[in-house]
Amino acid sequence: MKKYASHFPYLQPPKLELQQKPKNILLVNYKFIPMKKFRRIYIYKESRLPERGWLHGCFICYCITGRLLNFTTIESTGHISEYVVHVCPLCQKKLEKDSELYDEYVEKCNKYIATKVL
Numbered sequence: 001m002k003k004y005a006s007h008f009p010y011l012q013p014p015k016l017e018l019q020q021k022p023k024n025i026l027l028v029n030y031k032f033i034p035m036k037k038f039r040r041i042y043i044y045k046e047s048r049l050p051e052r053g054w055l056h057g058c059f060i061c062y063c064i065t066g067r068l069l070n071f072t073t074i075e076s077t078g079h080i081s082e083y084v085v086h087v088c089p090l091c092q093k094k095l096e097k098d099s100e101l102y103d104e105y106v107e108k109c110n111k112y113i114a115t116k117v118l
């Protein structure tokens with residue numbers, strides 16, 4: 001062990017000389033928290049529009065829309081995945097009122113995520 005210490009001097013604790021130590025010293029305790037990678041997954045019905053654009057087919061009625069509904073956010077050890085669904089304003093209103101349609105929508109989204117994303 002001593003051999004290593006002589007080869008790698010930075011392994012030894014730094015020597016503090018009291019006379020040189022500054023009087024006003026601020027000690028900041030921090031933990032190293034690795035950044036998680038964020039990804040957003042868009043769910044929509046396929047249309048003639050380019051894949052990279054922000055307009056896509058509504059997931060319920062296929063009409064072209066840029067409106068998004070946050071479906072779910074899943075956090076794992078290295079990633080944060082946000083699933084957003086293209087839903088037009090009309091269908092958003094329908095989803096609020098119709099609980100059956102909402103259940104169907106949730107089921108379809110879960111199926112889509114299970115088959116196409118994961």
Ligand SMILES: [Zn+2]
Pocket residue numbers: 058059060061062063087088089090091092
């Ligand atoms: Zn719609």
